[in-house]
Amino acid sequence: MTSALEFIQFVLAPQMITGLSLGVAVVLVALGLTIIFGLLDVINMAHGEFYAIGAYLALALGAAGINFWLLIVIVPLIMIPLGYVVERGLIQRVFNKPDRHVTTLLLTFGLSLVLEETLKVIFGPNTQRPPTPIPGAIDAFGIIMPNYRLFLILLGFSIIIAVALIVNRTALGAMVRAAAFDRNMAASLGVPASRIYAGTFAFGVALAGLAGVLLAPVFSVFPTMGHDFIFMAFTVVIVGGMGSIGGTVIAGLVLTQVQVLSSLVVSPVWSDPIVFSIMVLVLVLRPQGLFGRMGHA
Amino acid sequence: MRSASSKDASAFLAFDRSGLAMRASHVLVVILVVAAFGFAAVGAALNDTFYLRLATEALIFGGFALSVDILLGYTGLLSLGHALYFGFGAYVSALVLKETPSFWAAMGAVLAATLVFGFITGLIANRVRGVYFALVTFGIAQVAAKAVYNTRALGASDGLIGIPIVPINLGFMTVMSNAPVAFFLFTLVFVILLYVAAAYLLDTSFGRILGALRVNEHRVPFLGYSTHRARLSIYVFAAIIAALSGALYPMLRGFVSPELMFFTTSGNAVITVVIGGVGTLAGALYGSVILTVLKSVIGTMTEHHLIVIGILFMAVVIFLPKGLMGVIRPRIARRLRGGAR
Numbered sequence: 001m002t003s004a005l006e007f008i009q010f011v012l013a014p015q016m017i018t019g020l021s022l023g024v025a026v027v028l029v030a031l032g033l034t035i036i037f038g039l040l041d042v043i044n045m046a047h048g049e050f051y052a053i054g055a056y057l058a059l060a061l062g063a064a065g066i067n068f069w070l071l072i073v074i075v076p077l078i079m080i081p082l083g084y085v086v087e088r089g090l091i092q093r094v095f096n097k098p099d100r101h102v103t104t105l106l107l108t109f110g111l112s113l114v115l116e117e118t119l120k121v122i123f124g125p126n127t128q129r130p131p132t133p134i135p136g137a138i139d140a141f142g143i144i145m146p147n148y149r150l151f152l153i154l155l156g157f158s159i160i161i162a163v164a165l166i167v168n169r170t171a172l173g174a175m176v177r178a179a180a181f182d183r184n185m186a187a188s189l190g191v192p193a194s195r196i197y198a199g200t201f202a203f204g205v206a207l208a209g210l211a212g213v214l215l216a217p218v219f220s221v222f223p224t225m226g227h228d229f230i231f232m233a234f235t236v237v238i239v240g241g242m243g244s245i246g247g248t249v250i251a252g253l254v255l256t257q258v259q260v261l262s263s264l265v266v267s268p269v270w271s272d273p274i275v276f277s278i279m280v281l282v283l284v285l286r287p288q289g290l291f292g293r294m295g296h297a
Numbered sequence: 298m299r300s301a302s303s304k305d306a307s308a309f310l311a312f313d314r315s316g317l318a319m320r321a322s323h324v325l326v327v328i329l330v331v332a333a334f335g336f337a338a339v340g341a342a343l344n345d346t347f348y349l350r351l352a353t354e355a356l357i358f359g360g361f362a363l364s365v366d367i368l369l370g371y372t373g374l375l376s377l378g379h380a381l382y383f384g385f386g387a388y389v390s391a392l393v394l395k396e397t398p399s400f401w402a403a404m405g406a407v408l409a410a411t412l413v414f415g416f417i418t419g420l421i422a423n424r425v426r427g428v429y430f431a432l433v434t435f436g437i438a439q440v441a442a443k444a445v446y447n448t449r450a451l452g453a454s455d456g457l458i459g460i461p462i463v464p465i466n467l468g469f470m471t472v473m474s475n476a477p478v479a480f481f482l483f484t485l486v487f488v489i490l491l492y493v494a495a496a497y498l499l500d501t502s503f504g505r506i507l508g509a510l511r512v513n514e515h516r517v518p519f520l521g522y523s524t525h526r527a528r529l530s531i532y533v534f535a536a537i538i539a540a541l542s543g544a545l546y547p548m549l550r551g552f553v554s555p556e557l558m559f560f561t562t563s564g565n566a567v568i569t570v571v572i573g574g575v576g577t578l579a580g581a582l583y584g585s586v587i588l589t590v591l592k593s594v595i596g597t598m599t600e601h602h603l604i605v606i607g608i609l610f611m612a613v614v615i616f617l618p619k620g621l622m623g624v625i626r627p628r629i630a631r632r633l634r635g636g637a638r
Contacts, residue, residue, distance in 0.1 A: 043428055093615050101428040102375045106571060107614045109564060113607030121601050227560075231439065238432055273443040280421065280436040287425040 011264065013143045019260035020253070021149040021218070024156030027252035028211035030233040031163055031245065032204030038243025039180040039200045041100060042091060045108040048230030049115035050205045054079060054212025055221045056123055059130050068133035075213045076206035083205030086111070087198040112227065120223040127222040152214060163207070164245050176200055180243070231272075232256075235279040241289025251290065319496060321629035322579035322622070326492060329582055333485050341478045349477035351589060353484045353549055359585035360488040360542030362569040363578060364535040367495055369567075370576025371504070372531055373511040375431045376422075377563055378438025379539055384558030385414060386540025388445070391457045391547040400465040400474075400548075407544040408537065415536030419529050426514075435560065442558035456554030460547040474548040484545055488582070491538050496578055498534065507531055568610050574622025583621055 033047045057075045062068065090111065094103045134148045167173040178186040179196050187193040219225065236255055240247030255275055263271045282289065333352070340349045361383045368374045386407045393403040422434050445451050452458070463474040465483060472479045498504055506527045509517050517524050547553050556562065565588070573584025588606070595602035617623055 043431075090611070090615070094618075097618065099373070102369075102373075102431075103614060103618070105375070105428070105431065106567065107611055109567070110607045110611035110614060113564075113603050114611070117601050117603040117607065121604070234432065235436070238429075238436075267447070269443075269447045273440045273447075276436050276440045276443070280433055280440065283429055283433040283436065284421055284424045287429045 014145070015260050015264060016257065017143070017145055017149070017153075019256045021152050021156075022260065023253040023256035024153050024160075025211060025215050025218070026229075026232050026236055026256055027160060027249050028156055028214070029208055029229060030236040030240075030248045030252055031160065032207035032211075033230075033233055034237045034240070034243055034245065034248045035163075035167070035176075035207075036201055036204040037237065039176055040087075040091070040095075040104075040197055042104040042201075043101065043108070044201075044204070045105055045230075046086075046112040046115060047108075047204070047208055047233070048226030048228075049112045049119070050079065050083070050208040050226075051212045051215075051229060052119055052221075052223065052226035053082070053115065054209030055216040055225060056119055056212075057209065058213040058216050059123075059128055059221050062130050071213050072210065076210045079206040079209035080202045083202030084198050086205070087201035091201065092194070092198075116223055116226060123221075123223065125223060127220050129220040130216050132217045148217060152218065155214065159207075159210070160249055167245060232259075232275070235275055238279050238289060239282045241291035244289065244291040247289055247291030316500075317630045317633055318577075318626060319500065320633055321626045322577050323496070324629050324633070325579040325622070325626065326489065326582065329579070329586070330485065330489060334482075337478050337481055337485075340481070346477045349481045350549065351593060352586075353477075353481045354546075355585050355589035356481075356484045356488045356582075357542050357545050357549065358566070358569065358589070359582040360491050360545075361539050362566045362573070362581035362585050363488075363491055363495060364538035364542070365566045366570045366573075366575060366578055366581040367499070367531065367535045367538065369570060370578075371499055371511065372507050372528065374528075374532075375567070376535075377431045377435035377560065377567070379434065379535070379566060380558050380560070380562035381418070381434075381438040381441050382411060382415065382536040382539035383543035383546075383562060383566075384442070384445070384553070384555070386411060386543030387546040387553045387557050388451065388457070389540070390544035391460050391553045394460050394463060394547060395457065398461040398463050400463050403463075403544055404541065407540050411537050411540035412533065415533040415540075416529070419532040419536065423525065423528050423532060435563075438558060438560070438563060442555055442560075445558060446555040452554075454555060456552055456556075457547070458552040460551045460553075463548045465548075480549065484549075487545065488542070491541065492578060492582065495534075495538060499578075503527065503530070568606065570620075572610060572613050572620055574620030574626070575618075577620070577622040577626060579626075580620050580622040587621070 029047065029051050032050075033044060036042055036044050036047070054075050057078060058068075058071050061071055061074065066074065090107055091104055094100070094107055097103050132146075132148050134151050137144050137146045138150070165173075167176060175186065175191045175196055178189070179191055179193050183193050186196075219229075232255075236252040237248055239255060240249070240251030255278065258278065259271045259275050262274050266274075333356075336352060337349070339345075340352075361379075364382070365376060365379050368376050368379070389407045389410050390403045393399075393406045418437055421437060422430060425433050446454055465472040465474065465480075467483075472483045474480050499507065506517065506522050509520075509522075510524055510527060514524055517527075543557065546557065569584035569588050570581050571584075572587060573580030573582070591606060591609070592602055595605050613620055
């Protein structure tokens with residue numbers, strides 16, 4: 001009996017809480033991905049690199065002496081024009097070609113190569129780690145948890161709720177959903193569709209950048225961090241249903257739990273194949289994902 | 298009535314034009330072969346090893362890109378995990394060669410194994426369409442690559458090393474896999490045969506069904522053809538082309554590593570096809586040569602050659618959606634038509 005309790009206290013609970021903070025992190029990255037797909041029908045292969053850019057901006061500006069709490073605001077604000085320019089300057093150029101899915105996927109894939117390599121040129125190939133903004137740990141019921149991870153979980157959930165409210169409860173969100181459902185109809189009703197498109201892309205990019213700021217102290221910063229992390233985010237988006245915010249949150253939390261708990265049973269190196277197998281299985285059985293698309297009730 | 302018949306006529310013309318375009322592709326491949334023989338002659342005269350082996354690798358990856366183009370260019374299926382079959386061929390070949398250094402045994406094993414493996418994975422991948430196809434192929438390849446990466450018996454992250462030198466018995470002569478010139482020419486012939494097989498298959502009535510699938514998938518079943526069977530067949534065919542190309546890799550390099558299955562390899566093949574020209578077959582071979590040259594030339598100047606290649610790739614996607622072949626091939630086709638008259 002005591003051994004079972006000890007297992008829960010020292011192994012299971014910390015593992016699940018670590019999984020929860022990882023889950024929140026994945027959902028933050030996946031949110032932008034799913035919103036961009038839901039509205040623009042674009043698979044943004046460069047999303048992981050925007051996440052990496054956010055982390056590197058935090059690292060560089062932090063080293064320049066800017067406070068972490070300011071970075072949470074500043075970095076997404078820097079990312080917005082970047083995203084806006086990418087949407088207007090690159091994606092819109094091929095947006096109306098017949099094979100939009102494939103063409104935009106290829107284009108953003110090319111962009112991801114350029115961005116990742118540029119990060120290597122500027123910051124070098126080594127792994128760096130900004131200091132933890134909230135040091136220390138708390139001991140609740142004998143479970144020891146780093147404070148920053150708890151903060152990450154709380155702030156992450158607040159951001160997720162805020163995004164869901166913006167998309168589902170504001171006039172702006174209504175315009176985005178209308179444009180996602182039928183661009184031409186929305187445009188004829190006075191929705192500035194092209195600005196909404198670019199703005200939504202920029203918003204998704206800003207979310208990725210914000211995730212980069214928040215996760216840099218936990219997962220460190222290195223040039224390939226984008227595509228290492230994006231595989232998981234893609235999986236979450238696919239399983240949850242591309243374009244579905246609720247689906248992304250549920251799939252993100254469940255899959256990361258699968259990942260951390262499976263590593264208790266089998267060797268941790270097999271947790272990735274397990275998660276990817278779930279993705280393939282979902283794609284085969286229910287290609288549209290577990291939940292519906294944005295704008296489609 | 299009249300408009301219908303003129304529509305038929307223009308459709309017929311389109312077919313004829315595609316025949317002309319394919320003939321132009323053949324001409325371009327012949328040019329490539331002639332250039333390759335010239336290259337081999339110069340290489341032999343200078344007693345070079347490095348560049349001949351680099352060119353051999355370019356051809357091997359050209360064969361791999363060919364299989365990506367068969368899927369993307371002729372059926373509109375973008376695979377983001379096609380390196381799975383390239384790596385699969387390389388691993389099967391390596392495993393057989395370590396047991397017995399017989400070229401034909403390795404090729405036979407690769408062919409048989411890929412037939413089964415491609416069929417099973419094809420059944421999974423072909424359940425979905427469009428962008429989901431890209432993601433499911435990506436997912437399958439990730440699972441397989443990670444599994445290989447973690448399996449001790451397959452060398453795990455180190456891969457399989459110490460593949461012996463392979464004598465390739467062609468009946469009238471024997472090519473040693475470590476002879477730079479001979480193995481380069483052998484690979485050239487091998488990849489050209491893959492090209493011929495693909496071009497032939499796509500020109501049959503089966504190939505026409507694929508073209509019809511790409512244009513209007515819902516209509517094809519009404520004409521009495523099974524879309525599912527056609528799609529699965531071409532998927533397995535493309536897998537075999539990729540695996541046979543991959544089978545040459547351990548003969549050239551003497552090792553295989555899990556990187557051969559990774560997304561980077563799949564992505565490179567997609568870049569190759571797009572730069573060369575989607576749906577042209579010849580473009581895949583040219584693309585591979587261009588990419589290899591670019592990498593080694595820019596690679597001598599900076600280790601960050603991916604920036605240049607990425608920008609070039611994006612520029613091609615935006616400005617030259619038909620790639621290099623879209624620029625060159627119509628000129629050759631015009632010449633051919635002029636000559637026919």
